[in-house]
Amino acid sequence: MGKWTRRGFITAGVIGSSALVIGVAIRPGHRVAELTGSVADEGETLVNAWVKIDTQNQITAIVPHSEMGQGAQTALTQMLADELDACWEDVSFIEAPAEDGFANYALGKGFILGDTEVPAILMGSVDGLFLQLTKAFHLQITGGSSSIRATGVYGMRVAGAAAREMLLAEAALTWQVPVDALQTKEGKIIHKATGKQAAFSEFAVQAGRREPPAKPKLKAITEFSIMGQSKPRHDIPAKVDGSAAFGIDVVVDGMKYAAITAAPVFGGSIIRLDTAKAESIPGVLKVVDLGNAVAVVAEGYWQAKTALASIDVTWGKTANDDVDSEAIFAQFQRDINAAKETGESHEDLIIGDPVRGAEQWRVVERQYTVPYLAHACMEPMNAVASVVGDSCEIWTGSQNPLGFRYDVAAALDLDPENVSFHNYFMGGGFGRRSVSDVAVQAAQISRQAGLPVKLIWSREEDTRQDYYRPAVMSEFRAGLDQDNRPVSWENIYVDKHDPAEAPHIPYAIANQKIHFVDSPTHVPFGPWRSVDHSQHGFFTESFVDELAYEAAQDPYQFRRDMLGGHPRLLAALDLVAEKSQWNVPIGKGRGRGIALQESFGTVVAEVVEVTVQEGQVKVDRVVIAVDPGFAVSPDGLKAQMESGVVYGLTAALYGEVSLHRGRVTQGNFDTYNMLRMPHAPVIETHIISSDANWGGAGEPGVPGTAPALTNAIYAATGTRVRDLPVSKYEFDVEFREENNLSS
Amino acid sequence: MITVTVNGRSQHFDVAPDTPLLWVLRENLALTGTKFGCGAGQCGACTVHLNGVPIRSCMTPIQVVDQMQITTIEGISNDQGLHPVQQAWIDHQVPQCGYCQSGQIMSAVALLDKNNHPSDEEIDRAMAGNICRCGMYGRIKAAIKRVSDGDQKFYDASGEVNNG
Structure with a gap:
């Protein structure tokens, strides 16, 4: 009993004799890019969404993502409940157990084997078809800001909509009326003409025996009643009284x-x-x-x-007992130089001919580096x-x-x-x-x-035995034409992971070459909030900023003029400029920096305001314009932006894991510094709902933060930070106020 | 034998006298709301009250608090419900991962017990010892102000059931 939709496989069943269960297995080919490497074969499915409607009209969503504070479990449940037209107060969720059923098999082996970990509500809905569909690949990841944009869009909404259609069909049959004479609202089915109504649960069992719809109709944004609202997160009460179990x-x-x-x-x-x-x-x-x-x-x-x-x-x-950070960066430099000499490198992107294809009136070359970073989760x-x-x-x-x-x-x-x-x-x-x-x-x-x-683990162990955001070196060479417009962009860097597009720029530059070399070290790599975007956002948005100053143009206008083909990015950039009062001077010793980065399907434009006094940088204010396509939970999105900014600021201001004699130097928070309340800026988030494909929230707030900060420091002081963290630098507030374009 | 009053109840411990209070709370009393974050007094996740004053329990040997009063996150609400600071935390949707929040709340409660209307600078100073890796400082500050802006009824220090 089940049907393929364009993106997935829907199944329905009855549990015991009382409740309807709908499951959606997501089909490959639409998976998020960063997970591609983990999915071997066509036919494997990525994540599932489940819903149960019981005899008391209580609705349970089964969420295949874990909770680390990002609020995804509540937001995913909102997506399902809205498509179902459920009454929000009657909806709850549970986290899916670590079973193949929630990863690749639409129903896990565990169900069949009667594993006691499997929630009882799923027992009885086993459908052998599912097991034949797939092979195991054992992946059930919460990461890549994928919850909403993959599980939510292709799973949760589809499951809710399918359940609603099946309930409607069953009600129409029972009441002997056409389906279009009925409507659903807050957990009930209503006959429009007579006002006759009944709870979903009255039809749940019969509905569960129906063939699921192949293409359940999803709501238009104007029809949303639960999505787009800031519902209080379900996990928060337990996190204020000490009862939450970590x-x-x-x-x-x-x-x-x-x-x-x-x-x-x-x-x-x-x-x-x-x-x-x-x-x-x-x-x-x-x-x-x-x-x-x-x-x-x-x-x-x-x-x-x-x-x-x-x-x-x-x-x-x-073999690594003598390796230190200096040696690692020297190795990066050697490998980049060698690649430039021999021409042997991995191509990332080639557009036009960046070397000879344009008239380069002036060439600008810059190099940037970022250090290794530990994650420093509060819970060791x-x-x-x-x-x-x-x-x-x-x-x-x-x-x-x-x-x-x-x-x-x-x-x-x-x-x-x-x-x-x-x-x-x-x-x-x-x-x-x-x-x-x-x-x-x-x-x-x-x-x-x-x-x-x-x-x-001790805190020291946690810092010293991490899987680190890599240290990276990135070199740029750009050509400006006679009118100071960029005509070429060449970028070579070390160490590529995911997402593949992280080093790409949205700007209309006719000739581009982006390439990289492998330069392996003994330091373990791990995904770190926003992954490659965290370093490439800093690199590319720093270099674009430098080009703006080289061209004697305002950094906002300079970017703006190159965004013709990207209305979402342009809208975000314009909004952040407006909300940050970009064109209003902010005075001596202060500066604004701007940055723009699309990551994980979400566009973030960011302006950071700093004051630099006696060489000390104080971040006063951060303004964000974010376009996630649609904000399922606006307050949840804002919270993620605030969180991403502080995570990004911490890294940019202080973050450095250095190696000495092969080992990590930093240990506790006295040597691996964290942003604390007295240094935390005011953060304003402005949301754009463009209705583009829905993007993620957990990561996109990070990448633009470092470059917006260092661009602001440059505007305030004339010191260009090219090697993070900022704490390495000394500042001169007086240096170049006459040329401060943003103030 | 060391005797400590924890959340209003007298408790006796037969542990090494240098054992940090944190581990006694967590392992001997199963009061796991108080968190281990750094073991060095650097992060504030382990903050509890000693006779009403915030301390870092990870650095406090149990023998130091012999015969004293300790309040943990589990001890600040009562039968009437949540402490106003806890309610403000919910109203402002403060926690993300939530791990640091017991310590944040204990620092905030201690601040407000002492100073009903703290300035921004006073809040900064009182909260500077508490790291929030999810970066919810703006919300924490807003929640503290929400409590301090309320009238005396909204924030009543006697909501704390213990410490005498």
């Missing part, structure tokens, strides 16, 4: 505590351990040698941590694991629950069927919690200790 809060029977130190040089391993002192400390149960890390299991975390500090570890030599990495025989249970907060499950199974050589996973709130994710290393460690420790353990 991974670190989990307690299971018989659980002990573990502290850990991994090899300080990535790739290192233990050659000798002196554990005598640690083992004599009261409460210590076991010292565990993981090969590349040593852990202590004790009755309490403090005992484990104290004992760990007493262990004398001899780490083996590695942790996981609870219990390995008993050939089965394992994991409790933690994950952006990729299913992936964790399979990674743990692989690391411990267990059948994935015997690994169960329980997901919890994440005290920050930002990409870090898509990597399963801590869960794997916890499972290995549990196995060796023969006990359930809660492994908690």
Whole structure:
């Protein structure tokens, strides 16, 4: 029982004898670009949306994304409820368990096997067809700002609309009236002519036996009643009274505590351990040698941590023991120079002929760098694991629950069927919690200790054993014609990840060459909020700004003049200029900087205002114009913009993970600085609903922040920050006020 | 044996005297609302009240608070409902990931107990020790002002059930 839509597969069923369940499996070919590499074959599906309507007319959405503060679970539920015409007060949601059913199989093996983790509401809706559709690829990721624009648009809305149509069809049959004589409103079906009405639940069972519609009709924006409203987030009440359960809060029977130190040089391993002192400390149960890390299991975390500090570890030599940040950047420079000499590089984008194709009256060359960055989630990495025989249970907060499950199974050589996973709130994710290393460690420790353990990383461990936003060098060469218009743009950089379009520019420059070289280091890579956009936004929007000044033009107008083919970007840029009063002078020692970046389907234009006094930069105000296509939850979008700005400012002002003798120098927050309230700017967000394809929210606030900041610093001081973070620089407020175009 | 009054209830602990209060609260009393963030007094996630004054429990050995009164996030609401600061946090949709918010709220409550109408600078100073990695500083400040702008009835320090 099911039908393909253009984008997915809809199924319907009846649970027990009482409730309607609709599921939507999303078809490949429309998946978000950054996940493409994880999907091997045509026929594999990415995410599912589910809805259940029970006999009490209570509606439950099953959301396949985890919550790290981005509010996606509530917003996704809004999308489903609106298409269904549900009564919002009667709608709730649960997070999908880590089952294949929520990733690739439309219904997971777990359901058939009767896995107790599967919510009972799904039992009985098993449809063998689904299992034949797909192969496992074990992906259930919350990242890439994908919740709304993929799961929401292609899953949640479709599920809601399909359910509504099936209920309407059943009501029409029962009441013997045409479907178009009926309407739906707030969980009820109403006969327009007579006002006769009944709850959805009255038709749920019969509706569940119908063939689902192939193309349920989605609402137009003007018909929305729940989408576009700022509904209070469901997860917030538990987050103000201490009751919200994060991974670190989990307690299971018989659980002990573990502290850990991994090899300080990535790739290192233990050659000798002196554990005598640690083992004599009261409460210590076991010292565990993981090969590349040593852990202590004790009755309490403090005992484990104290004992760990007493262990004398001899780490083996590695090839990277002498590597420091300077050597890494020197390597980047060598590799870029070599590529320029030999012409051997990877092409990103070629338009026209950037080398010879235009009359270059003047050439501008610049180089920029960004350092490695740690994620610094407020909740240090942790996981609870219990390995008993050939089965394992994991409790933690994950952006990729299913992936964790399979990674743990692989690391411990267990059948994935015997690994169960329980997901919890994440005290920050930002990409870090898509990597399963801590869960794997916890499972290995549990196995060796023969006990359930809660492994908690210290803050220092969290900073030093991350999967980092890469350090990157990027070089530009642009040609200006006689009228100071850019006619060519060449960019070469090291290290490419995702999204592929991150280094691309929206500006109409006739000749472009964007290329990159591989320049691998021993520092582990991880997705970091906005991924490649975080560095390329800084690079390209800094260089465009420099070109504007080189051309003696206003940086806003300069960009504006090159945005002919991009009405959304132009509208956002114009709005941010208007709202920031770009054309109104702001005085000596102050400056405004502007930046524009589209990422994850959302356009963000940003103006940062700074005051620089005695060399110190104070960010006064940040104004954002954001076009996500449509804002499902306007306040949620604003919150994400505010969050992205602070995340971006923290990185731009202070963020630097440096390497010395192969190891990360920074440790706690005294050396890895965070923006705090006294330095936080006022942030204003202005939303544009262009009705373009709906974009993401969690990441797009980040990329424009660093360049808008450094462009503002330039406007205020004449100092151009080309190597982040800003804290490396000293400032001169007096330097160039006569040439301050934005004030 | 160390005796501490936690959220109005007398508790006895037989733990190493240098054990930080944080871990005693979390492991011995299962009061997990108080969070571990840095272990070095750098982030404020572990903030609790010692006799009404905000302290970082991750740096406070349990022996130091022997015979004293501790209030945690679990102790600031009462039968009548949420503390006004907690309600303001909901009204302003402050938390994102929520992990730092127990500490933020405890710092805010301590500030408002002492100073009903803090200026922006006073708020900044009182909250500077609390990091919010989700960057909700604007909302935190707005929520604090919402409470302080209200009349005495809206913010009544006696909403705190313990500390005597």
